[in-house]
Structure formats: structure tokens, C-alpha cells
Amino acid sequence: MKDIVETLQAGAGKQFINLSAGNPLILPEVEQLWRDCTTELLASSEYGEVVCRYGSSQGYAYLIETIASDFNRRYGLDLNNNNILITPGSQSLYFCAANAFGGLTTNGGIKQIVLPLSPDYTGYGGICLFQDALVAYKPTLDVEEEAHTFKYRPDFSQLSITERTGCIIFSRPSNPTGNILTDNEVGKITALASPYNIPVLIDSAYAPPFPALNYTDMKPVFGDNVIHCMSLSKVGLPGERIGIAIGSSRLIQVLESFQTNLCIHSSRYGQAIAANAISSGALANISEQFIRPFYQKKFTMLEDSLNSAMPKNLPWFLHRGEGAIFAWLWFKDLPITDYQLYQQLKKVGLIVVPGSTFFPGLREEWQHKQQCLRISLTGSNEEIAKGMKLLAAVVQTVYQLSS
């Protein structure tokens, strides 16, 4: 959000507790892994072939083979190289999919890009050259009043998947909410899409086997019309922009052709070091041993801080922390907008992200859209504890003033 960047830049002197970041922290073990892989690449004669030559649009062959064999072993699949595409980050994968499967058709019609559960990743908002093609659906809410927690559910009574649907996209675990759609919910969505051969892109940027930022059990879902989409941005390679698509060769071929026109191929240094880290098993290990526990502890810490700081009598609800690196808070009947709340928090030195930016494609009015905040788990324990106290104080005043 532009205002956050400007606030942080302008307030160089001022100390903010910044819990807005989507930029993961650099964990020392993770950086060391990539340094070691780079040293190995430099020592090898392969370096020139990787960096100094064009490659294939599909991606670096050794990385593709490595992923195929890792996933076949891990999940009992039968993938071959034609089932995998490497993209320059997963954002560009969604861009390709949105415009190859969705958007304007050659005969002037529109194929929708459907987000079955809103809120979802804000970056989906800009992936289609035809903004009108993006359509998101309001969820239902499972609320546990006493526990001050809730969980979003897809509203299957509303979700409409038809021959006018181009593709379906959702993140699992979800940025911003930390929600993990159940196997059953995912199964229902893919079943709705299947009769029309509609690709279902499951954004697994936080899923196992890496970065494994799931705090409840989950299994990746594969299938004939499923494109399992991964990112290496949460395992320490955000700078290198590596996205991975796994799906039927029919769908992968479409995306690959689009990608050739878009950018020829993804950059290869990151692909080469990733291939080594996946092949040795180090990437999955480091995810389970360092990355997941690190953020899971942060979430528990934040939850505890909130529970002790927030008044029991106010209608605040923390989304169940099932995964990802954010906490998502809903303030029912909030007397001001999320953006106004963001501004008030800024005044006391706390920066979080107003929730209304996470409802791309949801055009209908819904007060809930202006009642949420996304809080990053990238802060230190002290920052999180102090931040939640500041938040509690401001929120209390806001509700009191209106009553």
C-alpha cells in the first residue's frame, strides 16, 4: 500500500512498529542454504550453461526433473517433465493463467476469473487486462463468539461456475487470512469446474512441502483440472522470483506458450540453486525445522497477546491461524472504516494493513470489507506484544466513542 511506504519513508526519524510487511524475514539458516548452493554452482562447470545461455521456456531441465521425482515420491504421483512449468514468480503464473484462460475471448466475449472465497490475495486484483473479468464471492463465516475466533467458508449456495468461467484461483493457505480450505471444500470446487474443463489454480505459496507454512494438517491437491502453483518466495528466494506450476500437460502447454511471448523464460540462477536444495531434501527439511516453527510461534504469541490485551466484551475475532505469515482480525460493527482505523493506529506508532485491499473482484457492498486488518507475523516478539497492546487500546476507544 502506497501510504504505508510513504509513511515509513517520511517518518525516518519516527519509530514505527511495522506489522504490515509481506516481505519474509531472512532466517540465518535459510540464507546459509542459498549461499551454500551458490558456492556449489560457482564451483561447477554448469555455471556458464545456467547463467550465460538462454534456456527453454519451460524452465531449467534439472529443476523440472527434480521436482517431478520429489513430488512423485512424496505424494505418490506420476508426474513427468511435461507436467511442470517454471515461471518468473507465481504472480506471473497467475497473470498468464488469467489472460490465457480468462479475459476477453477472440469472439469478444468474456471468460471470468473466479475467486471462490473473498478475501484473498490482493495481487489477483491486477492480473487480468480486463478488470471486469475478475469475480470474487462473499464467504460465509463460522464464528466462535466466546473464543473470539472465526473461519471463512466458501459459500457454495452462491458460487457460480459455468461455461463463462475461464479459470478459478484461490490461495491455500490463504494470504491474507491464514485460512486453509478443507479437502472437502477444494474437492467441491474442482468438481464444479470439472464438467467445463475449467482450470483450478491452487496458490500454494505457503503450503507443504516447502515452505510448509501450514499449522494444521493439509495435503496438496492435484488433479486433471488442477494447477498446483508454488512459489519459492517464502523459502528465502523472493528476490529470485520462482514460481512452479504442476498440472496436466494440456494446461502446462498453454501456459508455456503464453510465457514464451511474455518473457522467453524465467531467470536461471535461482532455478539452479533451487534444484540442488530440493534434490538434497534440504529445502523441505529447513521448511519444517525452521520456517514453520518460526512463524507458528509468532502466531501463538500474537494470539496470546491479543487475548490478554483485547477486552472480552468487544466483538473482535481473530481468523483461525491455520497457515501463512499473517494474522487476520475482524472487528464486527466497527464504528469507523478499516482505513480510518489504520490511520488511528499509525498515529500511535503501529502500522498494519487495512483489510479492504484484500477483496479484489468483490464488487458488492459488504460492511465486513471495511472491518478487517492484516497483521504481519514478521515483527519481533516485542513488537508484536507491544503492537497488540496499542491496537487494543485504540480499538477500545473507537468502540467506546461510538456507544
Place this chain on the structure above:
Amino acid sequence: MKDIVETLQAGAGKQFINLSAGNPLILPEVEQLWRDCTTELLASSEYGEVVCRYGSSQGYAYLIETIASDFNRRYGLDLNNNNILITPGSQSLYFCAANAFGGLTTNGGIKQIVLPLSPDYTGYGGICLFQDALVAYKPTLDVEEEAHTFKYRPDFSQLSITERTGCIIFSRPSNPTGNILTDNEVGKITALASPYNIPVLIDSAYAPPFPALNYTDMKPVFGDNVIHCMSLSKVGLPGERIGIAIGSSRLIQVLESFQTNLCIHSSRYGQAIAANAISSGALANISEQFIRPFYQKKFTMLEDSLNSAMPKNLPWFLHRGEGAIFAWLWFKDLPITDYQLYQQLKKVGLIVVPGSTFFPGLREEWQHKQQCLRISLTGSNEEIAKGMKLLAAVVQTVYQLSS
């Protein structure tokens, strides 16, 4: 071209002279430069910030500053950071420009992407989601019959730049022809575009200061409606996909916003090592001392081979070798198509690229489109000499059979 890839893969046993490649050779001095820069990056604490963190959409700040100061010094410009954008390869830069400035407009009209001189880079063919928006213009030909050489010129009597034009793109030096549009020709094009504020993208992938693959004097052209577009693919970093756009902040801002939605930002390892190589002056030096002489000698060699092998009485014409890493041959009144010629050459073990693939956007019939070949300068001296002899023999037979 798909047939070339399949031929080379299928003919694993067979020895082809492959003069089709667009993939530059790895020059040892160039690979060593990138290895040294990588060692330096690894030794620095900056490594984690480069690889393990998201960056800004605009690009790696140090690279941007370095380019601004290098170009200001070198060309007497007044660039600041807002005039520069780093893209994941220059293909993606043209994709962004074609769809941001050209293509379908919000009110349903079409803005054209104009290629003022066809033939030009085949990759422009796929950059716009609306293929009809791409419009190329037939050139005029300066032919020197005696010398068996020719040069393309933009046909200003035909070139139409209007309020319906979204942007203009051409390569200079040109892939595939090696043509360098004169300062005067470029000036005329930018002057036609200026009244409508139409961006003119000058694809400088082969231009000075790096890779400096110009064999006649040329100066890069800058200007208010000019976007000077560079690539590091011909200075040994094709694997890392680095494109650079230099232009007015107004145009750069449009491209940057598009890029945010497309891919967040370019990968950063390549940007970081490039920043070091540009800042030290090594990149420009190595371009002038190794890259340019290497390919210039290849061109002279090819020219000499052709002159001694090709019959004087046949109407073959070599495009003036003003730059880039290809030779472009025109066979006037060729009795067969370029694709048939390609097939015949394949039979005798020579692979080149049929010229007809380099006329994207030129829809009108023109026999010339089926009378050309692109020959890569990436072959060894022996391959080039032998290849030109094979070519001469086949071409001679082809003309004889028809007469």
C-alpha cells in the same frame, strides 16, 4: 523454430552445421566476469538483501543508480532514478509496452503497435494480446547489384503514425538483418510520433555501450517520447533475463505499474552482479574488447566465404553487416520459398532460419518475405566457411533447375 529444435533433437547421430542459433556463445572472458562478480556478491553481506528479500518493482536500487550515472557521464544526459526501469528481460518490456500503450482500449478501440521497418525481431509477433493490433511496414531497398549487398530503409511514403498508434518498436541494430537505422531515420520516426505523444521503443539489445555489437558508428538515441530499451542477454547474461528501459518518468511509471501486476519485480541476483560490472566499467570494456571484435570478425569471415563461394551471376544479396550477430541473405527471384530452401539445406547438413518468420505484423503479400535466410554468426570459422559452400551449391542448383 519448432522444426529446427526437432531436427536437431532427432538427428542426434547426424552432424549438422547449425547456423540457426540466437543463443550467443559463451566467451571465456565474459563468463569469468560474471563469476568474479558473483564471488564478490557472495562475500558481501548484501547477498541476503539481494536474493532473500522482495525488492521494488522498479528494480534493484544500486543497479538503477549505476546506470543513471554511467549514462549521464557517457552521453551527457540528465537521468535520475525515475527514468529507469528494470524488467525480467527485454521481451517482457515489449510485452508490457504493447499491452499498456497498444492493444484494446477501455472503450473498445484498438491502438496499433507499429513496426516501421519489416523484417524485424520475430519475438514482437507475440507481444500483444490482440494480434490485429500489430502492424508492420514494408521497407524500401538500397541495392548494390555489383557488390551483392543491400540495405533496408524505412518507407516514409507509407509509414502511417496517427492518433490510432499506441507505440512504435524497432530493433537497432536489427535482429535479424544487422541493419542500423540512421540517426536521420530515427529522428524522422520520433518526429512523426511526437505530436501524439506516442512512445517509440528502440530495442537496443545489440547497441553500445554494451554489448556494443555495432560495426559502424552509432549513437543511442534518447528523447522525451523515446524509450531506450536494453538487454544484458548479449553480454553473457541471457539466463538471467535483464531488460532495461530508459525514458521519461511519465512512460517509465506506466510500465512499472504494469510490471507490478505482471510479476512484482525482476529477479535480483543478475541485477546485483550487473550493477558491479557496469559500475566498474568492466561491462563496456569487455564489450568493446571481446564481444564486438569476436562477432565482427565472424561477419567478415562469412562475407568473404560467400563472396568466394557464391556465383557472381546469381541475384543474391547480403544485407550490410552493420551490427548484431546474424547475417541476412536475400535471394531475388528465388524459384522456391525460403522454407523449401531451408529444407534443402537441411538435407545437406546445414541449418539456418527461413526469413519469413521475421515479418510479424506484415500482412500484405510480398515475395521478398519468402526469399531470405538468417544465418547466425555463432558458428566456428570452419562451420561458417563450410556452411557457405554448402549454401552456394544448393542455391546454384535451385536457380539452375528453374531456368
